[in-house]
Amino acid sequence: MKPRADDLYRGLLTGAAGVVFFIVFLIAWESVTGAALSMKTIGWSFLLGTEWDPVMDHYGALPYVIGTLATSLIALLIAVPLGIGSAVFLAELASRKMGEIVSFVMELLAAIPSIVYGIWGFFVLAPVLRSAVEPWLIQHFGFLPLFRGIPFGIGILNASLILAVMIVPTIVSISREMLLASPRSLREASLALGATQTESILVALSAAKPGILGAVILALGRALGETMAVTMVIGNTNRIPHSILDPGATMASVIANEFTEATSPLYISALIQIALVLFAVTIVVNALARLLVYWATGGRQDTAGAA
Amino acid sequence: MTSTRRVKNIAFIAACYLASALVVAPLLFILGHLLGKGLAGLNWEFFTHMPKPVGELGGGVANAIVGTLLIVGMAALLAVPIGVAAGVYLAEYGRGRFATLVRYTTDVLSGIPSIVVGVAAYGLVVVPMGRFSGLAGSVALAILMLPTIIRSTEEMVRLVPRSYREAALALGAPRWKTIQQIVIPAARPGIMTASMLAVARASGETAPLLFTALGNRFWSLKLDEPMATLPVFIFDYARAPYDDWNRQAWAGALVLVLLVTLLSALLRLTVRRVRAA
């Protein structure tokens, strides 16, 4: 005989839990209905269209897809080695005190709002890139098409650097947990066999590989959706960037820039279609990441602390 | 041991130290610039006055600070009860397929970019209401806070020792009373910290506010009208071509960072007092 109050209480809690379905459904509903016109008129070749032309009411999102991919991938290229190196430092090499201090610093980095990263990138990093770094790159690597262009100081390179700084804490915290979770015995065994510290760390790293991969993919998910910091430093053009010195735009930044003012129904719908793509892609990427981390830790861990 | 291996060893370890230094460095630069450029713009007027029109020096962010507190406060009022309740559900009753689905959906929700949430909030709140409003901003922020609150609550409630529950049940308390009056209070400090950290993070969000709360040059306490917020203020003033406005943007950024870290620090302090009580 279950008391009525118990049922009522459980019902309330269940209802609260059900709210998440409701919210995700609402967001998906808004995105799909909003994008419907564009999906019907342009279809999915939208993602391969190279011309984003509001004058002719003709929209192709390839420049933004490329902008997003370029900035995220370059950011990962920078953040992954640095992140894993720092994680190794924190988990294996640092003393307790040093480890605490650096971890604290990471927490602070993760707590800084993205708009603050944006203004730092615009006012501090851009002049440095414009006056020193980019001319140097043009001078020494300008034979590659990837490094040609006008040194604006803002553009793909700046956005990628800022993104890297923003996603590094994610990689560090999860990788560190993965390393700490791997059994001591692994390292002790390899040391006993005469390995150097580095070699035994590498052994631990390869054991933690799936989890670290999960961290990287989670970081990718964050980079894909990052808006404000990117909007301020990426240069906002609707052309495909051909070099890292070129300005560009990402899917998130074009929505932020053009949404309130898209005047034709197709224009709005095209922007919402981009939002829909972002929505879908981040779901897939995050699901993949969590699966990897979950699998790597035998179901004990999840990525709650790092997101 | 061959010297190659020794060299590789030293090189790798050195690289790891270097990596950590490179990761820590940006924070030092950012904080340095924030303090350097931001402090210059901080004065009594900055905290107590409204923004001035273009061309006039001075003015402040009083309305933006209050706006941020109001919108974030409202968002917390929306997200915390629902989030805590959902988290408790998952911890106490969460063993079936429904619960797994809820967890998965919460994960999905946490990964949605804030700009997409902003677009959805525009369609769901701004357009039907016929106006931009602080409330729409609160709805967007609440959606962003929810997943973290749910997950942390579940973790914290799980940590409550089983003996608490068993003791209560043994004394004849019904299940709901056990949860409501024994388990939740025991988990409260942790829940509060984690929730408020989520709230503090959300107070720095800019993208969703662009299409919901818009902005307001005047003092407004009305949640059903556009409202000034600190992040949007920073965005607008940083892009402006006026030196004075740029300085104010840095000052605003400093205030925002202080707000976020102060909120977090205050919370940890309160939690310690509650624990001691």
Place this chain on the structure above:
Amino acid sequence: MRTIRSKWLRATALAIAMLTAVAAIQPTSALAAGSQVNLTGAGATFPYPIYSKWFDLYNKETGVQINYQSIGSGGGIQQVKAGTVDFGASDAPLNNQRLKEMPRAVIHFPTVAGAVVLAYNLPSVTAPLQLTPDVVAGIYMGKITMWNDKRIAASNAGVALPNMPIAAIHRSDGSGTSYIFTAYLSAVSAEWKELVGNNTSVSWPVGLGGKGNEGVSGLVRQAPGAIGYVELAYAKQNNFSVASIRNAAGKFIAPSIASTTAAANGAAAVLAKDVRTPIVNSPAPDAYPIAGLTFLLVNKEQRDQAKGKAIADFIAWAMTEGQKSAEALDYAPLPEAVVKVNQANLASLTFGGKPLVAKK
């Protein structure tokens, strides 16, 4: 509530709850308790410097709060369409096609005339540059890429042009300023008209995008070698170097209130017939060729009487007091003929089908 043990937490929670409740149940109708009217407007960044002063002055005089957010002309048009603001502002007038697309009839009220200037950041060049229409079009089409190009040097004899790449800055958002600028380029360059066209948002062949007049100004300020098109007020406030442009009469005209007024006045007759007529490339001898009017977009049928009256009162004020302060704020006042058109249009605003403002 009683389960929150800490008094401190309880007090904070109560405070937030009370504050939110107070804020949320504020009367929304302006008629309640005879409180003041608050208006929300959004749109063009072009007139933002003068609007922000006007609204501040008006607030001090009448207590009416007009909250204007400069999100770009495209934003102004779209939000009027969506019905989320009380009025919009745009330098790009709505053509007949677009007017038809509006769910409710919209009236254009021009407020001031402004000049779109070409501001550039070349610290080594002290004399103002003189640019021909072809050069301007060439820069923005990517055909002229270096500052010391022969074609620029041709009209700037004696000026030492640096060997620097040109960073052309354009608008990344839907912009009336872009509309005026591309209207000019389309008028002077058949190739531009064909290739790019005239609109608030175009597919720019080259360059960097900034959001709003503010964003473009910010970028020009930061990057040596940059050139961007912004409203005169922004250029003045930033002490930008601005280029003199050769007008249709063949003279190199520097942007100023006088040359903008000349452009506006030169077209007074056609403007009286349709205020949306573009005034770029004016044939008047002293007119600055890249000028335009900026408009307030107001729904003909107002849904809230108090708000409608407030908008009408403000526009009436802008046509008298406001015009007086225009020059001091770096904008050109409207020709008298246009002011009369506005005053006539005010009389056509309705509420519930009946005229909003009593005919004086």
